[in-house]
Amino acid sequence: xxxxxxxxxxxxxxxxxxxxxxxxxxxxGDKVEVSADAIAVHDKDRVLVRAGACAKxxxxxxxxxxxxxxxxxxxxxVEPERAGRWLGxxxxxxxxxxxxxxxxxxxxxxxxxxxxxAVIFDGKERKRVPARTDAGVRLRLNGLxxxxxxxxxxxxxxxxxxxxxxxxxVWERLEHYADAELVRSHDVVATLERSxxxxxxxNLTIRIKDIRLVYAASEEFHGSPDLxxxxxxxxxQSPYRASKGDGDQGPLQxxxxxxxxxATQNDWPAPTEPD
Amino acid sequence: MCGPxxxxxxLIRYRVTGVTRYAAITASARxxxxxxxxxxxxxxxxxxxxxxxxxxxxxxxxxxxxELVNHDGWIGRFNWGDSNAWEDDFxxxxxxxxxxxxxxxxxxxxxxxxxxxxxxxxRSDTPDDSLVxxxxxxxxxxxxxxxxxxxxxxxxxxxxNTLQLDATLGGVNRDVFDRWAxxxxxxxxxxxxxxxxxxxxxxxxxxxxxxxxRWLNVVFGFPFPVTVSPxxxxxxxxxxxxxxxxxxxxxxxxxxxxxxxDTQNDYAWGHGHVSPDPIRGAASWFSWTWVPHAC
Numbered sequence: 311x312x313x314x315x316x317x318x319x320x321x322x323x324x325x326x327x328x329x330x331x332x333x334x335x336x337x338x339g340d341k342v343e344v345s346a347d348a349i350a351v352h353d354k355d356r357v358l359v360r361a362g363a364c365a366k367x368x369x370x371x372x373x374x375x376x377x378x379x380x381x382x383x384x385x386x387x388v389e390p391e392r393a394g395r396w397l398g399x400x401x402x403x404x405x406x407x408x409x410x411x412x413x414x415x416x417x418x419x420x421x422x423x424x425x426x427x428a429v430i431f432d433g434k435e436r437k438r439v440p441a442r443t444d445a446g447v448r449l450r451l452n453g454l455x456x457x458x459x460x461x462x463x464x465x466x467x468x469x470x471x472x473x474x475x476x477x478x479x480v481w482e483r484l485e486h487y488a489d490a491e492l493v494r495s496h497d498v499v500a501t502l503e504r505s506x507x508x509x510x511x512x513n514l515t516i517r518i519k520d521i522r523l524v525y526a527a528s529e530e531f532h533g534s535p536d537l538x539x540x541x542x543x544x545x546x547q548s549p550y551r552a553s554k555g556d557g558d559q560g561p562l563q564x565x566x567x568x569x570x571x572x573a574t575q576n577d578w579p580a581p582t583e584p585d
Numbered sequence: 586m587c588g589p590x591x592x593x594x595x596l597i598r599y600r601v602t603g604v605t606r607y608a609a610i611t612a613s614a615r616x617x618x619x620x621x622x623x624x625x626x627x628x629x630x631x632x633x634x635x636x637x638x639x640x641x642x643x644x645x646x647x648x649x650x651x652e653l654v655n656h657d658g659w660i661g662r663f664n665w666g667d668s669n670a671w672e673d674d675f676x677x678x679x680x681x682x683x684x685x686x687x688x689x690x691x692x693x694x695x696x697x698x699x700x701x702x703x704x705x706x707x708r709s710d711t712p713d714d715s716l717v718x719x720x721x722x723x724x725x726x727x728x729x730x731x732x733x734x735x736x737x738x739x740x741x742x743x744x745x746n747t748l749q750l751d752a753t754l755g756g757v758n759r760d761v762f763d764r765w766a767x768x769x770x771x772x773x774x775x776x777x778x779x780x781x782x783x784x785x786x787x788x789x790x791x792x793x794x795x796x797x798x799r800w801l802n803v804v805f806g807f808p809f810p811v812t813v814s815p816x817x818x819x820x821x822x823x824x825x826x827x828x829x830x831x832x833x834x835x836x837x838x839x840x841x842x843x844x845x846x847d848t849q850n851d852y853a854w855g856h857g858h859v860s861p862d863p864i865r866g867a868a869s870w871f872s873w874t875w876v877p878h879a880c
Binding site: 346566 | 639699700706746760761780781782785787801804805806811813816823824828829833840849850870871873878879
């Protein structure tokens with residue numbers, strides 16, 4: 311039996327001063343809205359907001375520039391190196407990188423940046439054109455990708471160095487929570503096949519197109535413990551009785567399936583007092 | 586089998602129409618003619634009889650509908666789910682469909698269920714058939730959709746793979762323009778995904794909240810109204826994907842333009858600029874642009 315670690319994330323507390331400092335770095339106006347669960351700095355065209363540690367997007371920082379357009383073709387998108395450098399400096403300056411991690415967690419942070427192309431069709435020719443620049447930091451925990459909107463660093467740039475969009479979702483602390491049995495991928499596949507083949511009206515063969523083990527949090531925070539846990543992302547080719555020439559690719563489906571289990575209820579960690 | 590279903594469905598629609606159709610007539614900035622005010626329709630399917638069942642599509646589409654109707658003053662034209670969601674509502678009349686009676690009565694339509702590069706899927710026991718197909722699926726010009734001849738400006742498809750750039754149909758690569766360009770008959774934008782995406786409850790509500798400028802309340806939970814600028818249509822779609830979906834999921838948009846239009850800068854009606862409709866043949870050029878957004 312293989313085991314795998316589960317971790318508990320603690321999101322950063324709201325800090326008005328540091329958010330206003332970050333807003334200055336984005337040359338953003340100083341209209342501030344504060345609630346128990348979030349703080350936002352905004353002006354006519356732009357918003358920088360950070361969710362509190364108990365909000366559904368616990369700790370997520372989002373910046374949106376309404377003046378730009380994420381879907382537009384930018385004539386001269388910022389060079390990827392420059393975008394990556396700006397993002398790295400911004401994260402460092404405002405302490406927005408992932409916080410302290412447990413000794414049992416080996417964290418890798420892999421910066422990336424690239425130009426994203428659009429394709430234009432004029433009725434005759436397809437033309438691939440640079441549209442914008444994307445930059446970010448991929449996280450890997452104990453060799454597995456960390457995936458999901460609450461553990462993401464991503465920025466989009468247009469023609470200048472100030473981003474059109476910035477999404478930073480990282481923890482302040484990552485602690486070991488428990489070790490559990492790792493559900494084997496072929497057990498997941500077998501269970502999926504059994505459950506789908508058993509369905510009335512739909513006893514066709516299914517195909518697993520892809521199965522990936524990742525660390526992920528729940529899409530939204532629903533209460534402590536806020537786990538960063540292993541999940542399988544399974545791409546399933548749906549069985550389909552084609553009523554017309556449905557091409558070579560039938561509908562696919564993405565499933566997020568927990569990849570851990572505790573052998574007995576007693577294996578669940580005892581509740582701990584909040585810090 | 587379909588008889589009672591048809592009658593029941595149209596009776597409901599007739600009643601709803603009677604209440605709302607005269608409630609909000611306004612002048613259209615695009616044409617100067619009197620048209621119905623901002624209207625939204627949604628269709629969703631959880632209970633497929635021909636594909637894997639889904640779980641959250643009623644909440645997903647319902648959230649979009651609720652946000653626009655109950656928080657932004659839109660008129661809700663229809664919210665059809667499962668056996669009441671029909672492929673026929675999207676299909677052009679020349680193929681026997683009734684798009685002018687349904688999706689073309691709305692400014693924006695949101696569908697959520699299964700999708701593929703070939704199109705998006707319905708139950709197999711509802712009119713007309715189970716797939717709104719693109720061109721080249723069953724014939725080079727046999728696509729079901731020719732949209733934008735009525736009110737429809739935006740079609741949001743919260744489904745997998747529909748805007749995948751390249752796809753093999755019948756052994757030949759048919760790219761996103763082969764499959765969907767002919768669907769634009771005044772339509773501004775199709776918003777969808779190039780990859781698979783998770784079946785979640787929240788995308789519709791968040792997309793709508795970015796559109797109407799309530800996203801600080803809806804997404805970030807501010808308990809008091811905070812007025813910020815709404816996002817553009819395309820930005821709202823990309824931000825929805827960004828805050829809902831896992832890494833490597835890729836949203837995308839396909840928009841059309843011609844002389845005098847700038848559909849990439851559209852806001853939802855009532856929240857900013859909306860481009861004139863891009864009409865084919867109205868100028869010397871016409872183009873379609875595909876833009877992806879990887880999460």
